[in-house]
Amino acid sequence: MSLSPLLQELISALRTLPGVGPKSAQRMALHLLERDRTGAQTLAEALVQAVEHIGECQVCRNLSERERCGICEDGTRDRGVVCVLESPVDLMAVEQTGGFNGVYFVLKGHLSPIDGIGPDELGLEQLFTRVDGGEVSELILATNPTVEGEATAHYIAEQLQQTHVNITRIAHGVPVGGELEFVDGGTLAHAFAGRRSLKRSADD
Amino acid sequence: MSLSPLLQELISALRTLPGVGPKSAQRMALHLLERDRTGAQTLAEALVQAVEHIGECQVCRNLSERERCGICEDGTRDRGVVCVLESPVDLMAVEQTGGFNGVYFVLKGHLSPIDGIGPDELGLEQLFTRVDGGEVSELILATNPTVEGEATAHYIAEQLQQTHVNITRIAHGVPVGGELEFVDGGTLAHAFAGRRSLKRSADD
Structure with a gap:
């Protein structure tokens, strides 16, 4: 196919994103070029900034652009x-x-x-x-x-x-909203082993 | 949530892509930052190049970075x-x-x-x-x-x-591999109106 080489490069670059196959990449590229060129520029800028500045927090190893991340610096957290x-x-x-x-x-x-x-x-x-x-x-x-x-x-x-x-x-057990029927055996075994009493204790 | 601001910007920029919701955008951003920073840079560069250089072919209005697209310039095409x-x-x-x-x-x-x-x-x-x-x-x-x-x-x-x-x-009609049962009435009507004879004509 005689596609524009730059368009082909954009499509293959978009395919590096997780969960994006050839059809989605094509649709994304055309969407950006035809309807949202500003969005494409914003995305390019956000990518460059993130890759250049985001490292890891020195305390908790979370992604952060500063030496200590927002959570580690937050005085209200325990x-x-x-x-x-x-x-x-x-x-x-x-x-x-x-x-x-x-x-x-x-x-x-x-x-x-x-x-x-x-x-x-x-x-x-x-x-x-x-x-x-x-x-x-x-x-x-x-x-x-x-x-x-x-x-x-x-x-x-x-x-x-x-x-x-x-x-x-x-705790490991049956997911909230899940049905016992569809839960695997290992999870069910965990759920039984980790059972809790619902009876009020005497000092309640 | 006390996320890194640059990470938040990247996630919201990724959401401008068609078909990408908050969860996918988050997964994409973390994938790029944790496992594929080169891919992120390549993508940023591809976006900038595409937005800057891709315009439309003067002959057929297809996306192209040159005055005439690859198809219009291809001498083998009819x-x-x-x-x-x-x-x-x-x-x-x-x-x-x-x-x-x-x-x-x-x-x-x-x-x-x-x-x-x-x-x-x-x-x-x-x-x-x-x-x-x-x-x-x-x-x-x-x-x-x-x-x-x-x-x-x-x-x-x-x-x-x-x-x-x-x-x-x-031609409009029943998609190849489709089943009549699931084809809408308008398409079926088109398929009947556009029917073709399978009988060999005398001069075949």
């Missing part, structure tokens, strides 16, 4: 509760619930010896130093409920056995 | 057959079939008096001048089979009644 996550996208998911007022530590991955990812790559030394600092009272391990995520959580918990910090793992 | 389309995306769809060897004329819209789109906005004068030039033997009207597309095709055919150019309209 610095005693640290939530450990695998990636910034998990952090955004937790933030969007609006129900967590502590701070974070982003591992940027999980332990995976085969890929050469050990404690150093996950910045665990930095996390342990932070725990030793004494400000942290609870460490919530919110790595993914996958084999690697569980192994990472287990490893962190093991390393901190001797400290006085409370170490917790987020 | 300039006697001109396919009239509503938009560059339709042109790409036809090109991708690989079955058309003529040239194009892109209207960039359809007649729509309510929106102030008349013959001038569609460059019809330019099309008629090209037809008058004498090089064109057939004009294939491939506007969309919508009310506006049909009206546009009808208008063009009317204007060229007095010329010796062959004016055709693409």
